[in-house]
Amino acid sequence: MAIGAFTANNAWLDIVSMLVFGLLGMLCTVWRWPIPPLLLGMVLGSTAERNYFLSLSLFGNAWVNRPIVIVLMIISVAGLLTPFVSAYLDKRKANKAAIQKGANVVA
Numbered sequence: 001m002a003i004g005a006f007t008a009n010n011a012w013l014d015i016v017s018m019l020v021f022g023l024l025g026m027l028c029t030v031w032r033w034p035i036p037p038l039l040l041g042m043v044l045g046s047t048a049e050r051n052y053f054l055s056l057s058l059f060g061n062a063w064v065n066r067p068i069v070i071v072l073m074i075i076s077v078a079g080l081l082t083p084f085v086s087a088y089l090d091k092r093k094a095n096k097a098a099i100q101k102g103a104n105v106v107a
Helices: 002-009 012-030 035-065 067-101
Strands: none
């Protein structure tokens, strides 16, 4: 694979980027991170950024006050906070069960 990465542009930076992304993929597998959202972010990130600056130049900050933007931001924030809230509630439930059994409380 390294030979193919090098021969595309005859640049060592291609091999370094291949190794970095290979390491990132390995870490995603080890830490059980889902890879499809990462790929979607990499593919769609530049398009989203370009359209963000386009809407900012056309409408200024007024586009943020539109109802669809507010709904999408609420959905995004809820999606980001859901794992943390779920972990907190699970920990609280485990502590409550431990207190009822008379065991030590997990900090």
